[in-house]
Structures are given as C-alpha cells and as structure tokens.
Amino acid sequence: MTLRESTDQAAQTADWRTHHEQAILPALGRPQRLLVRGKGARVWDETGREYLDLLAGIAVNSLGHAHPALVGAVTAQLETLGQVSNFFASPPQIGLAEKLLSVAQAPAGSSVYFCNSGAEANEAALKMSRRVGEGRSKVVAVEGSFHGRTMGALALTSKEAYRAPFAPGVPDVVHVPFGDVAALRAAVDDSCAAVFVETIQGESGIRNHPAGYLGAAREATSAVGALLILDEIQTGIGRCGSWFAFQDPQLGEGIVPDIVTSAKGLGGGLPLAATIAFGAATTALLQPGQHGSTYSGNPVTTAGGLAVLDTIEADGLLAHVRELGGWFAERLRAIDGISDVSGAGLLLGVELAAGNAKRVADAALAAGFIVNPVTDTRLRFAPPLIITAEELTEFLDALPAILAAAQD
Numbered sequence: 001m002t003l004r005e006s007t008d009q010a011a012q013t014a015d016w017r018t019h020h021e022q023a024i025l026p027a028l029g030r031p032q033r034l035l036v037r038g039k040g041a042r043v044w045d046e047t048g049r050e051y052l053d054l055l056a057g058i059a060v061n062s063l064g065h066a067h068p069a070l071v072g073a074v075t076a077q078l079e080t081l082g083q084v085s086n087f088f089a090s091p092p093q094i095g096l097a098e099k100l101l102s103v104a105q106a107p108a109g110s111s112v113y114f115c116n117s118g119a120e121a122n123e124a125a126l127k128m129s130r131r132v133g134e135g136r137s138k139v140v141a142v143e144g145s146f147h148g149r150t151m152g153a154l155a156l157t158s159k160e161a162y163r164a165p166f167a168p169g170v171p172d173v174v175h176v177p178f179g180d181v182a183a184l185r186a187a188v189d190d191s192c193a194a195v196f197v198e199t200i201q202g203e204s205g206i207r208n209h210p211a212g213y214l215g216a217a218r219e220a221t222s223a224v225g226a227l228l229i230l231d232e233i234q235t236g237i238g239r240c241g242s243w244f245a246f247q248d249p250q251l252g253e254g255i256v257p258d259i260v261t262s263a264k265g266l267g268g269g270l271p272l273a274a275t276i277a278f279g280a281a282t283t284a285l286l287q288p289g290q291h292g293s294t295y296s297g298n299p300v301t302t303a304g305g306l307a308v309l310d311t312i313e314a315d316g317l318l319a320h321v322r323e324l325g326g327w328f329a330e331r332l333r334a335i336d337g338i339s340d341v342s343g344a345g346l347l348l349g350v351e352l353a354a355g356n357a358k359r360v361a362d363a364a365l366a367a368g369f370i371v372n373p374v375t376d377t378r379l380r381f382a383p384p385l386i387i388t389a390e391e392l393t394e395f396l397d398a399l400p401a402i403l404a405a406a407q408d
C-alpha cells in the first residue's frame with residue numbers, strides 16, 4: 001500500500017520513514033521528522049508534536065508558515081491565471097520586477113530575470129559572465145562559498161566533496177582563500193569575467209567578510225571590467241535587516257554590484273528566484289533568445305513574491321529584523337558554551353565551545369526547536385522574519401538545558 005492509500009491516520013504515518021526510503025532519492029539524506037502543518041513560526045509533526053521553527057525551510061519562509069497575505073495572494077492568482085510562458089506577460093511578473101528593482105535601488109537600465117531556484121539564478125549570472133568579452137572566461141569565487149548544485153553553480157561552490165564526483169565540471173573557476181584581499185586582487189586580472197561572492201557566507205557557517213573585503217572586490221572587478229556578482233540568495237529579502245545585505249552600510253561598504261542573485265526568502269516558500277542585472281550594460285549581456293525558462297516570471301510565484309515584499313514593507317519587518325536580530329545575538333553571546341556569534345539580522349551563526357553542533361541540533365529537536373547544524377561546530381539560526389521576542393525567549397530559556405543534554 002502507498003502512504004496515500006492508507007485510510008487509518010495512525011497507520012498512514014507510523015511507517016513514513018520506510019515509505020520515504022523506498023520513494024525518495026537517497027542523495028537528499030534521510031529526514032528526522034514528518035511535518036504535516038505549519039502556522040507562523042511553528043510547525044507540527046504527524047503525531048501532533050509542536051516545534052518552534054528557527055530555520056524556516058533554510059531561510060525561506062520569510063513570513064513564516066501559512067501567512068494569510070501569501071496564501072491569499074497565491075490563491076487569488078491561481079484562481080485567476082496560473083501560467084502563461086514567456087510568449088506572454090502577466091501583471092505580477094512586471095509588478096514584482098519593478099518592486100525588486102526599486103528595493104534594490106538599481107540604477108536606470110537595470111532588469112530582472114526570474115527563475116525557480118537559487119542555483120538557476122546563479123546559472124543565469126554565470127551565462128552573463130561569459131558574454132563580458134572575447135576570451136574572458138575566468139570566474140573567481142571564494143573558498144567556503146556555496147552557490148548551488150547544478151553544474152555551473154556547482155563549479156562556483158567551493159566544497160571539493162560536492163564537486164569531485166561530478167568532474168569534469170565547468171572550467172575556469174578559481175577559488176581564492178576567504179578574507180584574503182591580496183589573493184583576490186591577484187586573481188582578478190584581464191582574463192577575469194566575474195567575481196561571485198556571498199555578502200555573508202551562508203553554508204560555511206555564517207561568515208562575515210573582514211572589513212574592506214567587498215570594497216576591494218568592487219575595486220578590483222571595476223579596474224579590469226569584470227562583473228561583481230553578489231549571491232544574496234540567503235542574505236537578501238530582509239533576512240539581514242536591509243532588503244539586500246549589501247545595502248547595509250557596514251556589510252556592503254557602500255558598493256553597487258553588477259548582478260545580485262536572489263531566491264530563498266523571495267518566494268516565502270514558493271520556488272522563485274531572480275537574477276537582477278544592474279544597469280543597461282549588464283542588462284545587454286544576454287540578448288533575446290540567449291536564456292530562458294518555461295516558468296520565468298510565473299504569475300503564481302511572482303504574485304507570492306509581491307505579497308512577501310509588500311508584507312515586509314507594510315509590517316516594518318526590516319526594522320523588526322534589525323532590532324530583534326541584534327537582541328537575539330546579544331542574548332546568545334551571553335550563554336555559556338557559545339564562543340562566537342556571527343551574521344546579521346536574523347541570519348546568525350554560533351560557534352559551540354564543545355564543537356558538537358549535530359548533537360545540539362538533535363537535542364534541540366527533541367526539546368521542540370528546529371535549529372540547523374550548519375557545520376560540525378556551528379549552529380545556524382534563520383527563523384521567519386515575523387518571529388517574536390517571546391518566541392525567541394522560549395528558545396533562549398531552553399538552550400542551557402539543550403546544551404547540557406548534548407554533552408551527555
């Protein structure tokens with residue numbers, strides 16, 4: 001019997017792990033819980049157990065679960081017009097593109113390419129880099145970077161273990177050591193088409209670049225006519241307290257990028273991503289027919305994205321994220337067993353003195369909190385932007401006991 005055929009609720013879910021093992025590609029790993037429902041910053045498993053969600057689908061559910069603005073916008077759009085292809089335009093496609101350009105403070109001539117995942121947004125940016133100039137194919141990325149798992153995005157991703165099994169990959173990508181301005185400057189020469197960089201590195205453990213790094217990246221790329229491509233897939237859409245993290249004067253050092261890639265929080269849970277080309281020259285890199293996707297600008301996902309952006313604005317969530325994130329970081333710093341807190345806004349990484357991130361995440365889950373062991377020694381927090389101080393306090397109050405339980 002399949003999971004859906006079973007009528008008895010208990011029998012249906014008791015054995016979900018076996019069904020998962022037999023039906024889902026093992027490459028994804030095996031999950032720890034079957035989640036059946038979510039509301040706000042909380043989710044429930046099939047037994048009715050409640051969890052406070054401090055991961056939000058990996059920095060995706062900006063408005064939490066089942067937010068009425070998102071549900072309403074998506075439902076209304078699906079009832080009106082679901083998909084049109086790029087032979088036709090739709091109001092939400094244009095509406096979201098204009099809104100994104102506005103919040104990104106993109107100059108005249110800028111434009112948006114919509115797609116469905118972060119990796120795809122980076123693929124589009126990589127294709128743009130191939131058009132920078134004859135013979136210019138070198139792309140520079142940073143050690144520790146994560147840019148996605150499709151072949152082009154994978155080549156940009158630094159982790160050898162992700163890339164090695166799929167060699168040969170896309171050529172001419174060079175990874176420079178994290179935080180090393182001299183190495184970056186040396187790599188960005190006349191053969192360089194683009195530098196890809198996350199405004200804050202996500203998957204490597206929420207690592208902020210040293211002061212001056214992004215400024216130097218801008219200077220070096222401008223000097224040779226290479227693109228500066230900011231991967232804001234994890235850091236954008238209010239996650240770090242500004243629309244995009246580079247707009248924060250401290251994080252972005254006042255730079256203006258050539259391309260920004262966005263996904264995760266943009267769709268609030270829907271598969272939606274964007275490659276934002278800054279300025280007319282960058283826009284002109286891809287000519288009609290040179291790139292595309294059946295779903296590019298799909299009315300339903302872009303209506304969802306508009307609801308996310310409108311709600312962030314209407315509810316003052318950028319200020320909320322800055323204030324709450326700063327307070328949360330301070331509280332975390334004061335906890336015994338946490339030796340470092342990094343990140344910005346509601347994208348935080350903490351270093352565990354005991355170096356036991358996986359065990360702490362397991363203990364947290366057992367106690368009803370979803371947190372992510374982003375590396376062996378670091379936890380990542382990326383809760384919904386709508387999470388409250390009361391909800392975070394529940395977690396902070398439980399944390400000492402969770403850390404103790406993980407030591408046993």
Ligand SMILES: *Cc1c(COP(=O)(O)O)cnc(C)c1O
Pocket residue numbers: 116117118119120146147148149198202203231232233234263264
């Ligand atoms: C998640 C992520 C990606 C890949 O996005 P997908 O939607 O999983 O393809 C790329 N870059 C960064 C910085 C990410 O965090």
